[in-house]
Amino acid sequence: MEHKTKSIRPFIGAENFEISRSFYRDLGFEETVLSYNMSVFKSGQLAFYLQDGYVKDWVDNTMVFMEVDDVDKFWEDLVALNLTNKYNGVKLTPVRGFPWGRECYLHDPSGILWHFGEFSK
Numbered sequence: 626m627e628h629k630t631k632s633i634r635p636f637i638g639a640e641n642f643e644i645s646r647s648f649y650r651d652l653g654f655e656e657t658v659l660s661y662n663m664s665v666f667k668s669g670q671l672a673f674y675l676q677d678g679y680v681k682d683w684v685d686n687t688m689v690f691m692e693v694d695d696v697d698k699f700w701e702d703l704v705a706l707n708l709t710n711k712y713n714g715v716k717l718t719p720v721r722g723f724p725w726g727r728e729c730y731l732h733d734p735s736g737i738l739w740h741f742g743e744f745s746k
Contacts, residue, residue: 640735642677688738696743
């Protein structure tokens with residue numbers, strides 16, 4: 626099957642929709658409200674849907690990988706946002722190296738695990 630894809634947009638849940646909306650705006654995503662219970666958040670050509678829906682097993686097992694061009698700079702910017710003090714449950718894990726590249730981690734207020742990584746050149 627052949628496709629000319631344009632984007633892929635995961636749907637993620639939020640335990641507290643308003644807090645998660647604020648969190649993702651603080652993280653630098655641009656929000657477009659689609660309805661009272663769903664928004665799309667964009668960064669450049671990348672996007673994801675945030676919905677006002679929470680199923681613990683689903684959210685606890687959701688991970689999103691976002692490739693960045695400089696993971697060290699991205700980490701510095703993450704730390705500077707002070708998200709761990711502003712939002713309950715937010716956790717940061719510093720940059721780690723792997724055979725394929727390097728990445729750091731961020732748990733959002735609902736528990737979604739974000740991987741921000743840079744592939745080896």
